[in-house]
Amino acid sequence: MKEVWAIGGGKGGIGKSFIISSMGNCLARQGKKVILVDADLGAANLHTFLGMGKPEKSLTDFFENKAPLASLLVRTGIDNLDLLAGAIHSMVPENIKYAQKLKFFRHIKKLEADFILIDLGAGVHFNTIDTFLLADRKIVVIVPEITAIENMYGFIKIVFFRHIMNTLGRNGFKDEFREVWDMRQAHGITTLKVFVECLKSQSASMGRIIDSELASFRVNIVLNQIKLKREKRIGNSVKSICLKYFGLDARYAGFIETDDFITRSLNNRQPYLQSYPESKCAREVAAIVHNLVNDQQISIQDAR
Numbered sequence: 288m289k290e291v292w293a294i295g296g297g298k299g300g301i302g303k304s305f306i307i308s309s310m311g312n313c314l315a316r317q318g319k320k321v322i323l324v325d326a327d328l329g330a331a332n333l334h335t336f337l338g339m340g341k342p343e344k345s346l347t348d349f350f351e352n353k354a355p356l357a358s359l360l361v362r363t364g365i366d367n368l369d370l371l372a373g374a375i376h377s378m379v380p381e382n383i384k385y386a387q388k389l390k391f392f393r394h395i396k397k398l399e400a401d402f403i404l405i406d407l408g409a410g411v412h413f414n415t416i417d418t419f420l421l422a423d424r425k426i427v428v429i430v431p432e433i434t435a436i437e438n439m440y441g442f443i444k445i446v447f448f449r450h451i452m453n454t455l456g457r458n459g460f461k462d463e464f465r466e467v468w469d470m471r472q473a474h475g476i477t478t479l480k481v482f483v484e485c486l487k488s489q490s491a492s493m494g495r496i497i498d499s500e501l502a503s504f505r506v507n508i509v510l511n512q513i514k515l516k517r518e519k520r521i522g523n524s525v526k527s528i529c530l531k532y533f534g535l536d537a538r539y540a541g542f543i544e545t546d547d548f549i550t551r552s553l554n555n556r557q558p559y560l561q562s563y564p565e566s567k568c569a570r571e572v573a574a575i576v577h578n579l580v581n582d583q584q585i586s587i588q589d590a591r
């Protein structure tokens with residue numbers, strides 16, 4: 288079964304591209320056929336994490352209708368791992384039209400691979416959110432820093448809100464959704480969880496749709512750049528808050544320690560996992576990949 292994973296949201300510069308490229312590398316080493324997609328259209332740099340220069344072929348050619356998506360794949364030099372490179376500075380999510388977006392989704396799902404891993408960058412434009420929602424595994428990254436955690440909550444809130452809005456819209460409840468939203472102050476709605484409860488109380492069929500979406504909607508949290516052992520716990524705190532304020536059962540997929548060799552291998556144009564396959568960080572990436580593949584999370588004990 289083909290799986291689409293997307294990493295997105297949160298703050299800039301916290302390790303999203305490092306993590307998705309390393310996860311791709313890790314899956315490829317296990318013999319899976321992997322395609323990395325650099326959809327961080329404003330600031331594409333996934334090729335750099337793979338030790339490559341800027342590829343000549345990129346997603347720009349697809350969005351400008353110059354070439355089919357599959358013809359834009361470039362070899363990374365790593366067995367089983369291909370790249371769909373992003374555009375540099377010439378394209379931003381705001382410029383992608385609705386029809387182009389749907390075509391992109393259709394063609395992404397047709398690519399031949401076991402895993403398609405998409406780097407979405409840090410933005411919250413609805414094109415970015417919709418691509419995130421398309422993924423079978425939705426991954427958000429945090430670092431032990433309040434601004435990064437706040438950005439992550441903001442991102443999850445927008446993602447979940449849009450997901451409920453799209454789902455109810457598709458099922459003919461667009462007006463009911465808008466009514467509750469417009470009346471949120473009168474209803475005393477202060478959190479997304481209460482908003483969802485209020486939507487559910489509108490009708491039994493709306494309630495059933497939302498319940499079934501809630502049961503299958505998963506966001507996976509990856510905690511990056513920890514320096515102290517006790518910082519591992521942050522993942523569990525974030526889980527509790529997601530449940531309390533959003534009513535969401537988020538998964539804590541794992542953590543990665545700070546390792547200065549990551550930036551060093553980046554500067555040497557060497558993929559980190561090629562240079563340090565036995566490092567602690569490489570093992571932590573492998574543990575996260577294992578959890579994501581098996582729809583699991585780290586145990587409370589491991590997160591202490």
Ligand SMILES: Nc1ncnc2c1ncn2[C@@H]1O[C@H](COP(=O)(O)OP(=O)(O)OP(=O)(O)O)[C@@H](O)[C@H]1O
Binds near residue numbers: 304
């Ligand atoms: N665990 C880590 N330990 C040390 N350095 C790290 C770690 N993770 C990422 N880095 C470094 O942090 C920098 C930013 O990482 P990266 O580019 O992956 O972030 P990003 O979230 O993709 O940023 P942007 O939002 O701008 O796309 C890079 O130099 C990377 O090597």
Ligand SMILES: [Mg+2]
Binds near residue numbers: 304
């Ligand atoms: Mg990035």
